Amino acid sequence: MSVELERRAALADRVGRLERMLEIRRTEESIQAMFAEGLVKGTTHTCQGQEAVAVAVAAATTQADVVTCTYRGHGHALALGMTPTSVIGEVLGKTVGSIGGVGGSMHLSDLTIGLLPTFAIVGAGIPVAVGAAIGRRATGTDAIGVATFGDGATNIGAFHEALNLAKVWDVPVVFLCENNLYGEYSRIDRTTPFEDLYRRGAAYDIPSRAVDGQDVDTLVDELSVEFEAARAESSPRFVEVKTYRFVGHSRSDTAPYRRSGELDEWLDRDPIQILGDRLVAEGVLSEEARAALESDVAERIDRATDDVKAAEAPGIEAMFAHVRAGSSI
Amino acid sequence: MSVELERRAALADRVGRLERMLEIRRTEESIQAMFAEGLVKGTTHTCQGQEAVAVAVAAATTQADVVTCTYRGHGHALALGMTPTSVIGEVLGKTVGSIGGVGGSMHLSDLTIGLLPTFAIVGAGIPVAVGAAIGRRATGTDAIGVATFGDGATNIGAFHEALNLAKVWDVPVVFLCENNLYGEYSRIDRTTPFEDLYRRGAAYDIPSRAVDGQDVDTLVDELSVEFEAARAESSPRFVEVKTYRFVGHSRSDTAPYRRSGELDEWLDRDPIQILGDRLVAEGVLSEEARAALESDVAERIDRATDDVKAAEAPGIEAMFAHVRAGSSI
Amino acid sequence: MLMRMNQAIAAGLRDEMRADPSVVVWGEDVAEAEGVFKATVGLHEEFGDRVRDTPISEMGFLGAAVGAAATGLRPVVEIMFIEFLGVALDQLVTEAAFYRYLSGGEVSVPLVVRGSVGGGLGFGAQHSQTLERWLIGSPGITVAMPSGARTAYGLIRAATRDDDPVVVLEPRALYAEREDFDPSDDHIIPLGTGELVQHGDDVTLVAMGNTVSVAKHAAREAAWTADVIDLLTIQPWDRNLVFESVARTGRLVVVEESPWSGGWGTDIVSAVAGELLDELRAPVVRVTTPDVPVPFAPDLEARYLPTSDEVVAQVDALLASGRSIGPWWTREGATR
Amino acid sequence: MLMRMNQAIAAGLRDEMRADPSVVVWGEDVAEAEGVFKATVGLHEEFGDRVRDTPISEMGFLGAAVGAAATGLRPVVEIMFIEFLGVALDQLVTEAAFYRYLSGGEVSVPLVVRGSVGGGLGFGAQHSQTLERWLIGSPGITVAMPSGARTAYGLIRAATRDDDPVVVLEPRALYAEREDFDPSDDHIIPLGTGELVQHGDDVTLVAMGNTVSVAKHAAREAAWTADVIDLLTIQPWDRNLVFESVARTGRLVVVEESPWSGGWGTDIVSAVAGELLDELRAPVVRVTTPDVPVPFAPDLEARYLPTSDEVVAQVDALLASGRSIGPWWTREGATR
Numbered sequence A, B: 001m002s003v004e005l006e007r008r009a010a011l012a013d014r015v016g017r018l019e020r021m022l023e024i025r026r027t028e029e030s031i032q033a034m035f036a037e038g039l040v041k042g043t044t045h046t047c048q049g050q051e052a053v054a055v056a057v058a059a060a061t062t063q064a065d066v067v068t069c070t071y072r073g074h075g076h077a078l079a080l081g082m083t084p085t086s087v088i089g090e091v092l093g094k095t096v097g098s099i100g101g102v103g104g105s106m107h108l109s110d111l112t113i114g115l116l117p118t119f120a121i122v123g124a125g126i127p128v129a130v131g132a133a134i135g136r137r138a139t140g141t142d143a144i145g146v147a148t149f150g151d152g153a154t155n156i157g158a159f160h161e162a163l164n165l166a167k168v169w170d171v172p173v174v175f176l177c178e179n180n181l182y183g184e185y186s187r188i189d190r191t192t193p194f195e196d197l198y199r200r201g202a203a204y205d206i207p208s209r210a211v212d213g214q215d216v217d218t219l220v221d222e223l224s225v226e227f228e229a230a231r232a233e234s235s236p237r238f239v240e241v242k243t244y245r246f247v248g249h250s251r252s253d254t255a256p257y258r259r260s261g262e263l264d265e266w267l268d269r270d271p272i273q274i275l276g277d278r279l280v281a282e283g284v285l286s287e288e289a290r291a292a293l294e295s296d297v298a299e300r301i302d303r304a305t306d307d308v309k310a311a312e313a314p315g316i317e318a319m320f321a322h323v324r325a326g327s328s329i
Numbered sequence C, D: 001m002l003m004r005m006n007q008a009i010a011a012g013l014r015d016e017m018r019a020d021p022s023v024v025v026w027g028e029d030v031a032e033a034e035g036v037f038k039a040t041v042g043l044h045e046e047f048g049d050r051v052r053d054t055p056i057s058e059m060g061f062l063g064a065a066v067g068a069a070a071t072g073l074r075p076v077v078e079i080m081f082i083e084f085l086g087v088a089l090d091q092l093v094t095e096a097a098f099y100r101y102l103s104g105g106e107v108s109v110p111l112v113v114r115g116s117v118g119g120g121l122g123f124g125a126q127h128s129q130t131l132e133r134w135l136i137g138s139p140g141i142t143v144a145m146p147s148g149a150r151t152a153y154g155l156i157r158a159a160t161r162d163d164d165p166v167v168v169l170e171p172r173a174l175y176a177e178r179e180d181f182d183p184s185d186d187h188i189i190p191l192g193t194g195e196l197v198q199h200g201d202d203v204t205l206v207a208m209g210n211t212v213s214v215a216k217h218a219a220r221e222a223a224w225t226a227d228v229i230d231l232l233t234i235q236p237w238d239r240n241l242v243f244e245s246v247a248r249t250g251r252l253v254v255v256e257e258s259p260w261s262g263g264w265g266t267d268i269v270s271a272v273a274g275e276l277l278d279e280l281r282a283p284v285v286r287v288t289t290p291d292v293p294v295p296f297a298p299d300l301e302a303r304y305l306p307t308s309d310e311v312v313a314q315v316d317a318l319l320a321s322g323r324s325i326g327p328w329w330t331r332e333g334a335t336r
């Protein structure tokens, strides 16, 4: 079993979920720090605050399922099993990166863990997930597709066409909207008629509901119910996950546009805090064990970051490989 | 006042509406006959059975309002005031045509009567109507935009984006869906989760309702209520008009895909029959006057058809004019 | 056997679907109605659910085809008129075209997009263009265009077997044209290879789709003789075939059903001007459509499209004076 | 005054909005946030509702802009990265481009689409292309590309005043570049006119956008001298300026930030090969990007983009041997 699949399996355990959320948080922080230092060009979109969503999606899917996600995809990739070295490596454009450094922060990929190349175009992954579910089913599996996307993406045509198509074709795909209340610098109320986006599912007669995205325990349960329903009935589901990004939209954004007090309210619902506290309260983890876990993860990410910094940059051949079958220089 | 605007004004009168519906019916029949004879190349989409919708839209709008419609646009153009010669002339590619014969059946235009160039791309006219309402309002009028489109068009992205945008920007535009149950050769139940398309308006918090499209009297009243509400409140409305096309999708289509009995049911609700019978029953028209009206219109369209056949084809200069400002040969 | 081009396409799809269960066909009215242009006749009957009608949602079903192709199917998607790609282009050129690259070679997208193209049938400005220029320059995408039933059959089969996205642009005016051939594996045409369909010495005429018959006709009528090349694939195009011929004839006239600006011939002319200049005995000429929307009026549409008379006039001038006379509309005083 | 290109664009929009109340600016985060690239700074504050943020709905707001332009406004729409046009292309090239024609001249569409383009900043494969090829060949659409603050100001103003759709492709890498000029009507640049920015005798270098500085730098470093032309508008492009120069120098090298296949230079090379063959003393050369997705890794992206070293190498070869050495990747053995 590959290290990625082992990492995926580790999410069966609640402590494993806490550890993964910590790993995502530290990885994103490390990436942001490198951008701040000017070590990386371009842009990056991190997901601090939304870690529980990524972990719950990975925990509630099986290996055969296919997930599409966006430029804000580091958390999903790590949750599905991609290693921090692979994620950070891609962000820094190194050969150890997910696709060898030719993609950058917005382009991670590993179909062996069910992750299609992540999407830099808003909404583009939504119809693709519909097709991926069809493709997987055609090979005799009972797999489902999971399209993850943001609140802002519900205003783009591809969202509408994909949900309608999935319904009329009875495709086992779950449309999972991470409603973090902002699309780039615009709050949802300025771009969308209402905040409860699950209501949009009715336009396609797709069973739809909203769930809390900060408590990974309940989220895994709720998503499992929806995923298994889609799987069993071979029909689509729409799930709106209420969450929030604790950071700006992308590298340089300080998020001056937030409603005052909003960030603090959500910081009180930090998914890592919530699960950590509960595991300690339940006696599953001791305070010491929790602290040790946090420092272990921090160390591991620091090491991965250093490894990546020391790693090789791709050579000219990487630019001409995989353009089409057999292309090379 | 131009002949077109006089024709538009004539719809204030119920007999005028009956006459216009007859005119639309005969014009479409004449066009279909010429295609059948092989007098015209290309394709045409006629609207027999949907005449009341075109006439009611024209009767319920003012001169400043802007209407976008589709390739199935002959009826709307005639209702808004375009002359049969102009419509038939364009279909035959003659200089007397609406745009001089360079467009053909799918491309009619006359902004002086509120008609933007008709759209050959499904859904394309929907966001354009939103912008036209904004443009007209900017010039200080209280105009509204009216986007007319079919049931099939509610599955395309432009529909979704336009309705959302109109709502968040409070644009006075009415989205008028002519639900004739078929998109090309596919019945609505095979492409759309439900037939009551007005329900899709809820995804945008847009007031929405369905109305009967075969009785022009009630339809004018219902549309007037919605149009005036959009005008007064400067906000969008979604109206689903239940109707049916008595003919195939386009020139050669014999519509073998219809549900058995469906056509007959709808033929019993012929908008021309309904209004004609009622006007006679109410004593507004005598049987003789009704018969005279029918033969007058038939004659008029025959004459217009002959005139067009005898009219000139455009010269080479028409191909280079109006490509961009000042272009010519 | 005598076959119409639309029948040949259906036959090509049928043969691929029989050979490979992963081939599926999706599009608007391609299943029960067997296609607006009857290019999928018999497929739904024989293959059932593998042939599906879609809602009017090009972005939706093209995107779904990309996802299905990435996970093991070989979808063949019909875009009824190529202009409709304008509402879905992202999925083809920004997603499908980049997947192999953006997956480090792990994910391939064996997707075929069939689109009807071109003028001559009176469909008007928004249903008559060829638009190959939206695709050329998108790395990873192959773009082919048949010139009749045989080549349509051969290209459709090759496209379906290819492991990268292939767009087959089908000249609408040729769907009803008959050609005599026996559909079989022998007729599969390797993508990227053109055909020398007529031999001559004075000039090389490079054509594609509707213009192949225009070029052949011109070469038959004229006082001079020509190599006529049916390009068949425009991306990547057959350099060796074109260069070998031009090196021999010393003259190149590209006959394109595409606009003067950005037409597909510009790639070929540029390559020749860059690498065969010394072999050229005359200026390189392009016979194209003018930079105007496709007009509907029959006489105008006929005038708009490249004609064999114009090809003859251009080559005559090259041979007589060694100079190019410029496109007909500039001779008649068109302004931009 | 010293200005960054994004400041110059904002200044151009501001001046047009002051001069004409029908000018409005729409796009994602262009109002309150003043633009992702800060090219609309100050506009919302000064003009209020005339500057509007949109939902993420390119087809919706571009379509609305077409309708608004058809009914009396002059919308300037921002497409944040030009690739996003792939979800909305229909409204620009199939609707807006044809309205004047399809209304018999009654309806004009004074629409401006601003899109950021190009590489060099590490935005990766789906956010780094120029994609002018999606627009070239669409009748009625003007396509311009500035090379710095002054030309951006001049082109934005001209575009906003034009009565037909104009697309201004803004090289993203230049937004932060400073240039010293005083914004005023004198700086308005007529669409369709290029500028001869450097004079020389041995070769004509035609460049646009990011490659203008590449070409200038090459011409400064080299042993030969060159006319360097900043094209500024690619559709319609400045024939007279290019032809006059090439007729004099006898050599043409086009420096393009666009792919070898379908790059904008092919139109220019084709025209020259068709009309100036006798004046050419050497093959026509194109310095372009290879036909691959824009790679992210910094060294690779730098290698991907046209460099002044490559321009020098190409011209050196033309002058030395009269032959073209071919693009760098074929010299290094790239296969298609």
Ligand SMILES: Cc1ncc(C[n+]2csc(CCOP(=O)(O)OP(=O)(O)O)c2C)c(N)n1
Pocket (backbone or CB within 6 Å): A070, A072, A120, A121, A122, A149, A150, A151, A152, A153, A154, A180, A182, A183, A184, A249, D028, D056, D058, D080, D084, D087
């Ligand atoms: C078609 C398209 N339009 C615009 C963008 C620019 N863009 C990138 S992310 C983003 C905001 C998306 O917001 P949301 O869907 O809520 O996802 P989030 O970033 O909050 O995760 C925008 C507008 C894009 N990438 N693609």
Ligand SMILES: Cc1ncc(C[n+]2csc(CCOP(=O)(O)OP(=O)(O)O)c2C)c(N)n1
Pocket (backbone or CB within 6 Å): B070, B072, B120, B121, B122, B149, B150, B151, B152, B153, B154, B180, B182, B183, B184, B249, C028, C056, C058, C080, C084, C087
């Ligand atoms: C984007 C796009 N896709 C497909 C077509 C082909 N097409 C033309 S009309 C039509 C059916 C439209 O059905 P509906 O919206 O119900 O309108 P109706 O024809 O019934 O009036 C289709 C699929 C098109 N013109 N544009």
Ligand SMILES: [Mg+2]
Pocket (backbone or CB within 6 Å): A150, A151, A152, A178, A179, A180, A181, A182, A183, A184
């Ligand atoms: Mg969001």
Ligand SMILES: [Mg+2]
Pocket (backbone or CB within 6 Å): B150, B151, B152, B178, B179, B180, B181, B182, B183, B184
């Ligand atoms: Mg319909």
